[in-house]
Amino acid sequence: MAPELIDTHCHLTYDPLGSSVDAVLARAKRAGVGWCISIGTDVESSRATVALARREAMVHAAVGIHPHDARTATDDAIRAIDGLADDPRVVAIGEVGLDCYRTPATLDQQVDALHALIEIARRRNLPLLIHCRHAYDPLLAVLRHYPSPWHGLMHCASGPPEFIHAALALGFYISFAGNVTFPNAHALRALVPLVPDDRLLIETDAPFLAPQPVRGKPNEPAYIVHTAAALAQLRGVDVGTLGQLTSRNAKRLFGFTDA
Ligand SMILES: [Zn+2]
Numbered sequence: 001m002a003p004e005l006i007d008t009h010c011h012l013t014y015d016p017l018g019s020s021v022d023a024v025l026a027r028a029k030r031a032g033v034g035w036c037i038s039i040g041t042d043v044e045s046s047r048a049t050v051a052l053a054r055r056e057a058m059v060h061a062a063v064g065i066h067p068h069d070a071r072t073a074t075d076d077a078i079r080a081i082d083g084l085a086d087d088p089r090v091v092a093i094g095e096v097g098l099d100c101y102r103t104p105a106t107l108d109q110q111v112d113a114l115h116a117l118i119e120i121a122r123r124r125n126l127p128l129l130i131h132c133r134h135a136y137d138p139l140l141a142v143l144r145h146y147p148s149p150w151h152g153l154m155h156c157a158s159g160p161p162e163f164i165h166a167a168l169a170l171g172f173y174i175s176f177a178g179n180v181t182f183p184n185a186h187a188l189r190a191l192v193p194l195v196p197d198d199r200l201l202i203e204t205d206a207p208f209l210a211p212q213p214v215r216g217k218p219n220e221p222a223y224i225v226h227t228a229a230a231l232a233q234l235r236g237v238d239v240g241t242l243g244q245l246t247s248r249n250a251k252r253l254f255g256f257t258d259a
Pocket residue numbers: 095131132155156
């Protein structure tokens with residue numbers, strides 16, 4: 001039997017996944033997905049994802065405020081995220097980060113929110129799940145305020161090779177999503193070999209970024225098999241080996257104990 005895959009980043013409470021989550025998880029299980037980390041992007045979706053993780057054994061939760069929602073990161077909202085992280089089903093703080101691509105929040109708002117959420121992750125010793133788009137230098141500047149190594153991951157890898165090297169040097173894991181399968185994603189695919197075996201993770205970012213054979217459909221954790229096949233090919237290993245090493249890494253990062 002192929003080793004189970006762990007979808008380290010999906011939004012199971014977002015439509016259309018949220019309205020049919022039982023069927024979505026049944027399909028994920030059949031596809032060989034052992035666990036999903038469902039991610040909150042504001043207080044409301046973080047609360048919903050914790051509730052889902054309490055109900056479903058194969059779902060763990062991450063709570064955070066996405067850079068697009070940085071304007072909602074009031075002191076009350078930060079306190080609410082901190083409170084949600086008390087739940088034992090919460091395995092990470094995220095997603096958080098910086099995004100200078102078509103975002104409604106200013107960079108200053110995003111940086112303030114990021115510092116507040118970093119403080120929660122560090123105090124609780126939880127991994128930090130970072131979203132970064134077109135904000136690589138500002139993100140590295142924030143991260144370098146803190147001592148290394150970091151306990152966290154760069155989700156949906158992108159950026160120049162120098163950014164991946166810098167993130168690895170800070171201690172981060174690197175996770176690839178379905179966009180690595182897109183025909184024109186040459187620059188993204190070139191990042192895959194830069195990541196050592198013990199730092200590589202895989203995710204769907206469902207319902208977004210469905211991989212090539214199902215591109216355009218709403219993405220779901222079961223489709224991670226297409227991304228796993230693409231990553232295995234790019235690294236010159238079989239899918240079983242790829243599954244084994246990414247799952248081992250995810251269990252180490254999130255502290256799953258049955259590994
Ligand atoms: Zn993201």
